[in-house]
Amino acid sequence: xxxxxxxxxxxxxxxxxxxxxxxEILAPIDAKTPRWWYxxxxxxxxxxxxxxxxxxxxxxVGIGSWGVNNTVAxxxxxxxxxxxxxxxxxGTAFSIFLLILRQKWRTAIxxxxxxxxxxxxxxxxxxxxxHMGRSWLFFYVFPYPNTRGPLWVNFNSPLFWDFVAISxxxxxxxxxxxxxxxPDFATxxxxxxxxxxxxxxxxxxxxxxxSSKQWLRYEGLAFVLGGIAAVLVxxxxxxxxxxxxxxxxxxxxxxxxxxxxxVGAIFSGFAMVLTLVTLMKKLYKMGDFITExxxxxxxxxxxxxSLIMGTAYITEIFIAWYSGSEYxxxxxxxxxxxxxYAFQFWAMFICNxxxxxxxxxxxxxxxxxxxxxxxxxxxLGMWFERFNIVITSLSKxxxxxxxxxxxxxxxxxxxxxxxxGMFSAGVxxxxxxxxxxxxxxxxxxxxxxxxxxTHLKPGHHHDYE
Amino acid sequence: xxxxxxxLVGVFDSEHTLIDAFEKALEKGVNIExxxxxxxxxxxxxxxxxxxxxTYAAFFYGVMAVALLLGGMYYxxxxxxxxxxxxxxxxTFPSFIxxxxxxxxxxxxxLTLFTFSARSKIYPGSKAEIIDVRATDDKFIILxxxxxxxxxxxxxxxxxxxxxxxxxxxxxxxxxA
Numbered sequence: 001x002x003x004x005x006x007x008x009x010x011x012x013x014x015x016x017x018x019x020x021x022x023x024e025i026l027a028p029i030d031a032k033t034p035r036w037w038y039x040x041x042x043x044x045x046x047x048x049x050x051x052x053x054x055x056x057x058x059x060x061v062g063i064g065s066w067g068v069n070n071t072v073a074x075x076x077x078x079x080x081x082x083x084x085x086x087x088x089x090x091g092t093a094f095s096i097f098l099l100i101l102r103q104k105w106r107t108a109i110x111x112x113x114x115x116x117x118x119x120x121x122x123x124x125x126x127x128x129x130x131h132m133g134r135s136w137l138f139f140y141v142f143p144y145p146n147t148r149g150p151l152w153v154n155f156n157s158p159l160f161w162d163f164v165a166i167s168x169x170x171x172x173x174x175x176x177x178x179x180x181x182x183p184d185f186a187t188x189x190x191x192x193x194x195x196x197x198x199x200x201x202x203x204x205x206x207x208x209x210x211s212s213k214q215w216l217r218y219e220g221l222a223f224v225l226g227g228i229a230a231v232l233v234x235x236x237x238x239x240x241x242x243x244x245x246x247x248x249x250x251x252x253x254x255x256x257x258x259x260x261x262x263v264g265a266i267f268s269g270f271a272m273v274l275t276l277v278t279l280m281k282k283l284y285k286m287g288d289f290i291t292e293x294x295x296x297x298x299x300x301x302x303x304x305x306s307l308i309m310g311t312a313y314i315t316e317i318f319i320a321w322y323s324g325s326e327y328x329x330x331x332x333x334x335x336x337x338x339x340x341y342a343f344q345f346w347a348m349f350i351c352n353x354x355x356x357x358x359x360x361x362x363x364x365x366x367x368x369x370x371x372x373x374x375x376x377x378x379x380l381g382m383w384f385e386r387f388n389i390v391i392t393s394l395s396k397x398x399x400x401x402x403x404x405x406x407x408x409x410x411x412x413x414x415x416x417x418x419x420x421g422m423f424s425a426g427v428x429x430x431x432x433x434x435x436x437x438x439x440x441x442x443x444x445x446x447x448x449x450x451x452x453x454t455h456l457k458p459g460h461h462h463d464y465e
Numbered sequence: 466x467x468x469x470x471x472x473l474v475g476v477f478d479s480e481h482t483l484i485d486a487f488e489k490a491l492e493k494g495v496n497i498e499x500x501x502x503x504x505x506x507x508x509x510x511x512x513x514x515x516x517x518x519x520t521y522a523a524f525f526y527g528v529m530a531v532a533l534l535l536g537g538m539y540y541x542x543x544x545x546x547x548x549x550x551x552x553x554x555x556x557t558f559p560s561f562i563x564x565x566x567x568x569x570x571x572x573x574x575x576l577t578l579f580t581f582s583a584r585s586k587i588y589p590g591s592k593a594e595i596i597d598v599r600a601t602d603d604k605f606i607i608l609x610x611x612x613x614x615x616x617x618x619x620x621x622x623x624x625x626x627x628x629x630x631x632x633x634x635x636x637x638x639x640x641x642a
Contacts (some may be wrong), residue, residue: 168570205593206587211499215502219510
């Protein structure tokens with residue numbers, strides 16, 4: 001249970017009235033767009049343009065424009081796909097797990113985490129789509145009675161499971177995010193001075209009034225979605241990991257993969273959340289809502305997950321030796337810890353397992369700059385982890401005659417940079433046009449920030465206790 | 466036909482004053498039409514006595530989805546287009562579970578959302594019947610329908626004010642009946 005004396009205040013600064021909470025969170029929507037925003041948007045769009053050009057080349061020339069070859073058939077695309085999906089995992093993990101665990105501090109961060117999820121899953125979905133080669137025939141993946149038989153898709157294939165899981169995840173996280181915003185859009189509709197904004201946000205508020213009947217069903221909906229989406233968080237990345245684990249490649253064929261991937265996904269997602277909230281805190285002065293305690297709490301979660309990651313890495317290495325399988329041994333000892341890809345392995349190990357250990361120190365957790373930098377390094381480390389898994393196992397497996405090296409081509413690099421641009425553009429639009437923090441939820445927990453009044457009778461139940 | 470509806474609106478500044486007045490009014494047997502709040506308050510949801518069956522609906526969707534998915538995959542893999550994989554059975558049930566779980570979650574989510582949308586009238590283009598615009602910001606509103614009021618207006622006004630209502634006013638809305 002949340003106790004304020006353990007975690008500190010939920011809302012910093014002078015005690016805020018409910019309307020102050022609305023005003024302060026909604027301020028960026030009415031404020032003049034800051035100059036840095038235009039600069040950042042321009043850079044994002046340039047990156048996106050490079051990505052669009054790379055996609056154009058991929059579509060017109062084909063996968064031959066990439067650096068993949070017969071041996072390393074899964075290159076950059078799958079690395080980045082898994083990386084983005086991992087980042088996309090935190091939004092729902094944040095909302096759902098912390099909702100189930102009744103953690104009130106989630107209210108300041110969940111909106112940003114969910115927004116990030118939706119954009120990240122869009123970025124992720126582009127990679128398998130392009131890797132299909134003839135992307136315009138992507139609808140062949142759908143199991144529908146077709147003119148080819150009817151020939152059905154293979155319901156036993158993890159690749160098809162993955163398709164189902166990712167589509168489900170995208171739809172569910174987007175609807176979860178949107179319906180969370182409906183009451184806030186209604187607040188905007190009712191408080192904004194501009195007629196145009198009132199009309200636009202009024203449309204998006206879908207007729208919300210805040211009546212007890214609406215809230216009752218809304219809570220019922222949140223309960224249902226929260227309960228089942230928690231299963232989804234675990235299942236989606238487990239399925240991504242079975243794309244690998246169901247194969248016979250050395251280094252992939254392990255039962256450790258599903259938990260390892262799920263934890264890794266939440267790890268990178270939380271790191272990205274940390275990156276975003278530090279930006280919100282600094283650039284949008286949301287410091288009263290996203291307090292040092294919030295950053296501290298996320299950092300503590302990261303220390304814990306980092307230990308699990310370290311354990312997973314060491315378990316893999318130990319089993320590679322202990323199993324007595326020479327292929328496993330070769331992959332881990334000659335092609336990861338040492339060998340051509342040692343840099344990627346150690347980058348992963350240091351960024352994910354060692355660097356976050358700095359968060360044990362309260363001083364580090366409370367230094368926003370250091371937190372920001374470590375969060376970026378974790379994301380880098382998680383990228384190297386996926387590189388490490390995909391490339392080292394594929395490049396040198398059972399037959400030395402089919403060994404090959406992999407280097408990404410400029411088209412692949414451009415594609416990745418393009419998705420980075422798409423992500424940052426999406427996040428910038430979110431910062432500018434959408435309430436960054438769930439207003440109604442912050443209002444709901446704001447009463448826990450103050451001394452209780454004498455009006456509160458002992459018989460009263462209070463939510464979230 | 467357009468009818469004018471008369472309402473009595475009690476405005477409160479805080480959750481606690483609202484809850485106290487609300488519970489007192491319930492005790493007196495006042496017919497409360499609706500309560501508007503900026504965030505959900507469980508005492509109110511409980512006291513209004515409306516029940517939601519959305520969780521039952523969700524469960525029903527789930528059972529339906531599981532049956533359809535498993536049935537559909539069985540049909541595809543066994544009846545419609547059986548394929549030999551080295552003597553493995555056509556009905557590879559355990560590996561159907563993954564899709565069943567994920568697609569059931571998707572079905573339940575979407576259908577429950579649509580149910581919520583339809584029942585609460587929350588959909589694109591739905592027009593909000595706003596009683597007091599401040600209800601989504603910082604005020605807590607109790608709404609009484611004057612036609613259904615069983616306790617006198619002055620009495621209720623006094624009751625609300627004694628519990629710290631910042632405002633009690635009358636409102637007429639045009640309602641199509």
